Amino acid sequence: MQKENNLIVNSDQTNLLKELTSSLETCTRFYFSVAFVNFSGLQLLLDALKEAKLRGVEGKVLTSTYLNFTEPKALDKLREFENVDLKVFVTERNIGFHTKAYIFEYEDYFKVMIGSSNITQTALKSNVEWNVEIISKHDTTFIQQVISEFHGLWNRSTIVDDFFLQDYKQFFENINRVASSKSLIYEKAEYIVPNSMQKRAMENLERLRTLGEKKALVIAATGTGKTYMSAFDVKNLKPRKLLFIVHREEILSKAKETYEKLLPNRKIKFGMLTGTRKDFDADYIFATIQTLSRYYQQFDPEEFDYIIYDEAHHATADTYQHVIDYFDPNFMLGMTATPERGDSQSIFEIFDFNVALEVRLHDALDDDIVVPFHYFGITDIDEIDLSDVSVDNLDEITKRLKVNERVDFIIEKMRFYGHDGKTRKCLGFCASKEHARYMAAEFNKRGVHSTYLTGDDSVPVRQACIRELEDETNELEVIFTVDIFNEGVDIPSVNTVLMLRPTNSPIVFIQQLGRGLRKYEDKSFLTVLDFIGNHTKTFLIAIALNGSRYYDKESLKVAISTGFAHLPGATHIQMDKVSQERILAQIDQEKFTSMKYLKEEYFEFKKMNSGRVPDLLMDYYKYYGAPDPVKFIKKEKSYLNFVAKVEKDQQIKQLLANETFEKALKWLSSMLPLKRIYDFVMLNYLLENQSITFNEAKLEILKWIKTVDDVSVDHAMEYLNQNFFDDTQKKRTPKLANLNGERLSKSLTFDELLRNPPYRRYIKDVIEYGMFRYEREFGKEYYGVPHLKLYEQYQMMDAALLSNYRKSHSAFRGSGLLTNGNDYFLYIDLHKEADIKESINYNDKIIDRNHFQWETPNKTSQGTEQGKNIIFNQDRGVNLHLFVRKYREIEKNNVEPYIYIGKGNTISYKNERPIEVQMELENTLPQQLYTELTKKV
Structure with missing residues (x-):
């Protein structure tokens, strides 16, 4: 019991939530007195309260109506625990209620935590909070005083019975209706400011323009505010005429509204170019690509100063290409959540390889531009045995998942954990169409209004279904689906995601999780319920949640054992003990560097690539959570060698039979992942030019990083000239460039290789991947000499x-x-x-x-x-x-x-x-x- 007083703060080391849950697991009685309780915080304590109940531990919770912040929904949930007595201190006009105290009783001592934290997700996990933990024996003056004060407040407070709760609910809803009308002031343009992602993107766009660049791409997760970012950039740049192009008409009017909101009183005429509207004379035109592709020649090629392509991953399609080739704006911006590659051309190439910003899921959480998620990993019922089923055998997996007891179990857990907001808006991801149909039917039998959507449903049917889910007055609670909602569908109000199939791809897992992360009015978090069975690839969940490009057995095991403490903000990941142990055991047994594992990973990714052989490294760049292809390179010295081996592809093997090409590919691949970008920037320039001078090299490098020192540019040119190679290295590495004074020229060997289209394609791919991966991991920063980034x-x-x-x-x-x-x-x-x-x-x-x-x-x-x-x-x-x-x-x-x-x-x-x-x-x-x-x- 002897222990010093302890200051508890929320950090990446610990937080108040951990202290509360561990104390609930060990105490004999507890007493909470907190001003506010909302559901976002209570949900994180539900399992600990349930465990306390199972141990026969009783407690008292005292909260208040002060400032009307305590949620009736949280009080309702607390009343479900028979072991918890609940009272509310009803505040009067002149009396506030500010207590934040957590008291735990043990056999021979008390643990008291007093400080600044109420029961909210941010107070328990991410806010700047100070709470002092004091441990003291029963008979000390301090403990007697604390207990006496608690009982004094308790006796002055009101029991939360049905009458009180109904009355408070009605009052709370009326107050919120009034408050929501007042908040409309924040929609005025002068109050809207860029978030951190938008600021970084704008800074980089401006930097690229000062270097003379005319095109750029912004890659950011759904819900991070790309449209607002583009509007802020337009607001600063003040183009005379603007063209904003979208792929789907349903998002066109929203984009136009955003611009009108941010650019009031500018005397700008806003217009649309759609199937039903043709505002050719507008200053800022918002057009669908379908309509624009029929009318673009009515405009002068230099008509628009600024052209923006939303959902730019479609830009490789022919309809887009005609438009892109026709217009010559001062600046062209592409925006996408998924930089997918078309069959013919790279999206990066269309935008001159200028990525102004890339924001993926963990960055978005860190920047608070999506809502946090509360993930609960729940061990599936014993009747579900998937230990001997292949991940590809969907019929057998579906058959085994169609168990009525499992449906009851899922609904029970949904009710236990609850959801944010007044009504549940849920997406359930299933193993197959048959599984989705079954789940919807069984949920409806049990009174949970549900439907299902699959790839067989038309777009109008899907849109009607989504509208029903978003409608607060509609009874629809759950849409069960397979595949179609993995990406590209935006349903901001979704507050619950059910993972009902064995996870076989970190990519799909993250895409499905992302469907509920969009910020929405009054939505403070997403509830994710993942039903974890004994499938042999269950450990892939840990890889997906870890969010780190580099992982090994040790880092994954530490992440699991610490509850993924490195995740930012109020995001919470909690796995029950059985799931934790199951995943840890699988990680111990798995050999992540074996050819067997790498082949499985490759073929799973191939499925994500629409079944096409992913023969390019850039195929991996487009998906968040994709395997790290450098692992494949390490196994076979180049990625193409790995593909040739696992695909048994004779055509690729024939290409690799050219010794010069294979050696060049191996040497370039050996530098991946790049730790400095200078060398590859010069090689990339030499793909299209015969030589590069020192000044040209420096200018090209400055397109990728903020500054560079001359000595490093010199060193890179000498390195490409093989000045620092020993005899063995020179024998195994074809010379790609020759240095003469301050000019680096393409060697005859390199020139001959590039004249062969297949050789050129794969050499260009390694160089392109190297540069873009560097940009993703190192950003635009200059790291000096030696060029070392902390924690890389x-x-x-x-x-x-x-x-x-x-x-x-x-x-x-x-x-x-x-x-x-x-x-x-x-x-x-x-x-x-x-x-x-x-x-x-x-x-x-x-x-x-x-x-x-x-x-x-x-x-x-x-x-x-x-x-x-x-x-x-x-x-x-x-x-x-x-x-x-x-x-x-x-x-x-x-x-x-x-x-x-x-x-x-x-x-x-x-x-x-x-x-x-x-x-x-x-x-x-x-x-x-x-x-x-x-x-x-």
Whole structure:
């Protein structure tokens, strides 16, 4: 019981929710006194309250009507718990109620948490809150005072009975109706400001325009405000004439309304070009591509200063191409949630490879531009056994899922967890059309008004169904579906998503989850109920939720065991113990780097690619949650080699029979993922030009990053000239460029390869993928020399390239300490044994998030120059760069990369040969990374 008082704040390390749930799991009685309780916060405590009930633990909850913030729905839910006594302090005009206290009783002590947090999702998880935890024996004056005060308030408060609740509900609804009418002021243009995503996009669009670029693409998840972003950019740029083009007429009037709202009093004439309206003389025209494709020649090619293509992934279609080729605007913007590739041309190529911004799901959550989600992973009923069924056998999966007891179980869980808002608006994702039909029929039998939609239904039928779901007065609660709502359908009011099929693709999982994340009036969160069975690929859920491009067994296990604590904001992921253990066991058994696993991953992705062979790396770029194709490269030295092997494709094998082409492809592939972009930018330029000068190279690089130093441009040109290659590297690497003074020219070898269309296609793909992936992971920032980004993954040899090392780069390997001038690169394995069950070698260790302990190489003594440079590094101007990894290998014969944690400065030292050094880190380790590197699972 002896414990210091503890300050509880919401951080990526912990939050009040964790403290409350763990206390509810262990206490013998509890007492809450909080000013506000809303359903968003209560939902996160439901399982802990249920567990307390099963243990026979009783509690009292006291809340208030202060400021009318407590939701009747939350009070209604609390009344379902027979073990909880519920009262409300009814506030008077002159008396406020501000208490935020959580009291837990144990056999011989009390735990009291008093501070700033009410029961709301943000107060429990993400707000800046201070709560002090005090542990004290029963008989202390403090505890007696706290309990006495609680009972005093309790005795002055009102029992929440049917009469009170009905009366408060009616009052609450009336108050909200009045409040919602007042909030209309916020729709005035002067009160609408860009969100963080929109600001970043606008900054990058302006930067590209200053470099003379005339086209750009913005990739952002549905619901992040792309239309508003474009309107803000137009507001700043003030084009004389504008053309806004959409693929679907139903979103055209909304786009026009957005522009009219943000651009009032500008004397702009807004018009439409549709099947029913032809406003040719308008200043700002909003057109459907179908109508525009018939009338575009009535305009002058230079008529419009600014043209915007919404849903730009359709721009590869012929109807779009005719329009794009005809017009010559000052600037052209494309916007899309999914940069899908058409069969003929790359969407990136259409917009001159200029991506102004890319915002995916986790970024959108972090920026608070979609609603948070509360995910509950629920172990399916015992009667459902999918352990021996192939993921492709939909008939058998459907047959086994059609169990009446499962329907009852799903409805029971829906009622237990509830939903945000007054009425449920739910999408249920099923395994097949037959499964969707069955679920709708069974739900209707049980009084839950439902329907189903499949690819067999026409667009008008689907739209009518969606309108019914969105209508507050309609009884429809659930649409069951398969496939058609994975992407491209926007139903903002959806507040519940049911995952009713075994997950076989992280991509599909994220797409389905995303259907409910759109912000909507009075919607504060999305409820996601995932019914997790014993299917052999259940662990894919963890990969999808983790949201990290890099993952291995260890990082996934840590994420699961910490409840995915790294996810931003009020998003909450909770799996029951059985599901957790099942997924952890599968991860332990799976070999993520085996050819068997990689083939399964490849063929699952091929299905996502409409069954077409994804022979290009850029095929993987378009989907959030797609496999990392670099894993395939590592297995077979180039992606094309991997495809040839798994597809047994003779045509590709014949291409690879050209030794020069195969070697060039392997060399380019070996640099992926890029850690600096300069080299590939120059090669990309040489695809279309015979040579590139130093100044041209610098200008091209500045299209991708904010600034670049001359010495690095020089180094990249020399690197492409193979100045730093040893004899072995020169033998196995065709020379693609020749440097003469300040001009880098395309070599004859490169020129010959590019004249062959298939060779050109695959070389261009590697270069394109390398640049776009770099942009996604490094952004536009300049990282200096050495060109190192905090917490990025690196191999030992990367430091040579990134520090402009001017000797053979292949020599930059070997011991755990490599140097280039005053830059010292320290490579450290935290666990010295390959077997991850071995204990940590404590000579090299993370002491805490700000301090690190390291042993120098064995021969280093304090009196040598190297020794002095290490122990007096700050005085001598020596930079100690730290690269760490948890294990050298997690899977056999697969060496793990290092993570750059920044520079450290020596603060103490002892011993000789080796010297033991303690360093202070210049950057505090992020909690997620600290946990991942130190936690044993």
